[in-house]
Amino acid sequence: MYSSVKLCFLPLMAAIAMKACRLSSQDLHIFYLYVEKNFTSLTIFSISLILGWTLYIMNRPKPVYLVDFSCYLPPSHLRISVPKIMRHVRVIREQGMWAKTGEHDYLMDFVEKILERSGLGQETHIPEGLHCLPLEQTMAGSRKETTDVILGAVDNVLRNTGVSPSDIGILVVNSSTFNPTPSLATIIVNKYKLRDNIKSLNLGGMGCSAGVIAIDVAKSLLQVHRNTYALVVSTENITQNLYLGNNKSMLVTNCLFRVGGAAILLSNISKDRKRAKYKLAHTVRVHTGSDDRSYGCATQEDDEDGLVGVSLSKDLPMVAARTLKINIATLGPLVLPMREKLRFFVTFVKKKFINPKIKHYMPDFKLAFEHFCIHAGGRALIDELEKNLNLSTLNVEASRMTLHRFGNTSSSSIWYELAYTEAKGRMKKGDRIWQIALGSGFKCNSSVWVALRNVKPSANNPWEDCLHKYPVEIDV
Template identity: 30%
Template sequence: MARQSDFPPRWVAKALKTLFACAHYAAAAAAGYAAYVAAARLRGLHSAGQLLPPLVAAFEARHTLAGGHLAAAAAAAAALWALAALLWRRRAKQPIYLLDFECYRPEQECMVSYNKFVTGSRNAGFFDDAAMDFQTRILHKSGLSEETFFPPGLHLEPPEFDMNRARQEAEIVMFNSVADVLRKTGLTPRQIDVLAAIVLTNKRSERRRSKYELQHVVRVHMGADDAACVFQRPDHANCIGVELSKDLVSVAGRAMEINMTRLGPLVLPWPEKLMFAANWVARHVLRLRVPKYIPDFREAFDHFCLHAGGYGNTSSSTVWYSFGFVESVQGVRRGDIVWQIGFGSGFKCNSVVWRALQPIKAMHRVGGRSFKEPFL
């Protein structure tokens, strides 16, 4: 329920949405009725012999075309239609389709419980008691489950962080994901131009079997703000680590706000746009002391795939695991709009909007287990 201080009230947006829907149907009905009246009027004028001579001649010529004349007219019409279609396709935006994607689940031996993580961190010798207390508090508030995974190198004592272990981790994730997505789509490696576990194509011939069509991409990069930077450098003990600014959370909020501000005009329905405009005029022109209107993005999207970066230092790949969960558990209807929003160091905030081309109820299985079972 909207607060009394909200301007305009939330119920106005719902009323505008209903009004726009009624206006749409009314306009369609009026256009149909006008066409019917015009056709009836022309028929009456023709019957009374009152049509203008050129119109009469054209009307009668329609009945006299025969043989070669009719064939020539049909050929000319077909040629014009083909030319118009070709020009439209050349001017139209090149489509991007999502055929399918794959989510990777590590082997069971890579699973890490809370106790194993704390014990491993303490035995690594890198952290003092204060740092361990901080890690333990964050761990229990992070939302990470007892079935979170670590790469093989971090299971060793002491853990190994060298390039070979990093390469091993990358190969395990990428090779398995790519192999699975190629199997799902029936593609061969020779058909792939750019390697990823997300199969995209701009071929219109693939639209029929694609799951989604890309609608919008909005990118925001806050690298010009020093507070937004993430640094890798040695600490006072000469240990290489990643340094995050204390202002990073506020920078992330600003990046998300900028991203949503740019995305809103592209996706929000007109009632929400009008509500935002009315609020802006009230605050900046009329100088009224009313709170800023926050558009309801639920009116624009059917499914939300959010970056789970707020729950531990997880990567932006979580937006694809969220997508897999949506397809497996919730299901997607034809025409549904899906919003993915992710974050990255730099600081970056990116949005991708997809439209479903077909109903989807695909059970993603990661590591032999479905998404209806614990998978994080």
Template identity: 40%
Template sequence: MELLILAVCLIPLVYAFICTCKWVLQWRDQGCYMLAYECYKAPESRKLNTESSAKIVFRNKNLGLEEYRFLLKTIVSSGLGEETYAPPNVIEGREQHPTLADAHLEINEVIFDTLDKLFARTGVSPSDIDILVVNVSLFSPMPSVTACIVNRYKMREDIKAFNLSGMGCSASLVAIDLVRHLFKTHKEAFAVVVSTESMGPHWYMGKEKSMILSNCLFRSGGCSMLFTNNRALKHRAILRLKCLVRTHLGSNDEAYECCKQVEDDRGYRGFRLTKSLTKAAAQAFTMNLRELVPKILPLGELLRHFTVSNRQTSKIKSTELEAVGSSLNLKAGVDHFCIHPGGRAVIDGVGKGLRLSEYDLEPARMALHRFGNTSAGGLWYVLGYMEAKKRLKKGDRILMVSFGAGFKANNCLWEVMKDLDDANVWKDCIDSYPPKTLVNPFMEKYNWINDEYLSFVRLELDA
């Protein structure tokens, strides 16, 4: 009888012990480590300076005086420098009639160049890849882009391939979140994420100002990344994902409509950006921070923030981010801020809302200046700048902030696993950054566009 009672008592303890061991083993396999990343740098022949941009503007015969002036004003004040890159068909003057071949050429250049370098750098064979996730928002061919990669590198038949489209500038973190969840059921796996965008076939040829903006800001670029959950490779990792939070405001009509691919009244297809964008970004980011902050800040800072927040009496409207940021010290849990270089207004807004210094915003500003808005790949040019400037030390924490159509705010925290100092895609120009001024050198040449009494367009551009 005593043995029976003892056995009955021990069964729950043994069961609890087994469950604990199982949980620990599962937890050990849920790490997400980045082993390497490779950003794309186009050939010199694809550079798009202000002079070239102006020529492209004047090729569009659908534009009137006001549209010309609006475009040129936007170009010279966008924060983009003189060395960004444009798609091949735009450089060659074929933006009005792009072909399917143009789309494939643009995408394949980015994907295969970065993947070739990624496999060479890490020594990981394409046949070792268990998971492949590709995000290209505006190009979804058949067979898919993932199928094209599998065919090119002759990857395994059992590879788990996912093709994401329509996710916007925040798609890179969506893809990484997918990998993070897949790692829970795939042990000691390798995963590749490819983030880029199709620009050339979607160059807007109409005259609506809200749609012209995309031509001024978006440029060619992309990045391929290699991840693993194999703890035996932890010593090779450069980053470890600490947490990732996704916020989606698609149920809000105003937020849903603020970034959208549409056709104008004349049938020209483009990407429309409305004035509601900044409001949607502030709302989504604030909601995201409410979930993210408890995961990244120490207890003392959380208590201080909670106390100060309860004392605030101001109403939270479209400037909600500023209200939250005024009492929040993210630097208590974050060392570096990797902000999506979507445009000068995006960077300024996040900086103001979170009370960040110019040092904090420098990587995003420089990535925008050197490479432009490269959509989902933009975050990794910002990270590359930090690394090239030797800012990233072992144990540092990096907050990635991204926004995307839908409307979405996807943010995550990384831990730096070793001192990083690779000049990467910035190798040829990092010594010249930051420049003494970000003022466009052609501002003086094109100052006539600010003449309110202008009655004609001065065409002083060479053919």
């Protein structure tokens, strides 16, 4: 810090020295008298200048670097195809585990159609307890699923980075519907013997967009706690959340959600810039939960038979579109080139004061980003964002392939997408990445990263065993 202060004053000192060489003894005497007369004022000014510069250096936001991340790859014995799922469902209904067995057989056709049109492939994964017959939806089974996912991802990221668990000062874990006691964060603290003064947080009930929320929380903590690492873990639990009722809107989640999770290691240590993959540029969070329709569009509740599931409201598409627009309006000025900002502003003025029927101008975000990681929440969601943001097939390839290979892994899906982009060798130095996720509440959250180098996939990238198959054609 002090060397920086000296460097700032170096040109001034050089100029003074050169000028002094040409001064006469009389000039020097006059200068001496001036300094003597104004010594107090000059001292106060100098001290204020140095103090101000010191405070700026100490309080300016520290850059946040993404050193590395890891996505959990479930073992091959947990894979399941659509035909196997349907056979499994029929056996479960015959065994009487499904509500009102023998009734509403049309629901089987409904589930099969959703699965066939979902965009999911034949090699997604479900947890061990749901492979069993009868099903094992126990607390022990749920703990095993989440522990395997979390520890598998964390083990890999620590191994790849060489960071000691004792160097981690911040821990943020998010899981929406599974939040046991002790917490998931405590499981990690216990497993890796993290230090006693760890700043740990466990985020629950925040939906599929919680992965970005966790990054934003870790960023805020890294601005306060200097020279440390933050470990962010994003996951969801399937074992405890399989819905066994007959409500169509609740059955959809069974068809989409699959096993997955990610661990992300962040740093605010200056020397880590040399080895980090990305620098965090922006996070934008939008929460429209004050509106009743937003609040109720995705709710975990009892169905008419008292079975718990996540109910999706008919207002969901409208709420998602509105929340997305707010997020874009906030993010746009931070990332778009000037000409796009001007076009947006001119259109806004015309619509406001001249012709209200003029369509809103959608900025071209392809001018701001090279890569897009859209939450793989479902085929319809990806289609809608591709259309609304005027993206190309290549722009949404990572999202579609993630949905196909891993299904909807909730808050971790954006990391499988980033891993796909790395595995394809497309991430170049200076490339900008937009991760965007939507979730219950209703929330739309964005994180923007900048690649610090040509990024290669880390060891045990989840795509390394199947990358040669992708991209694949998705049937309409």
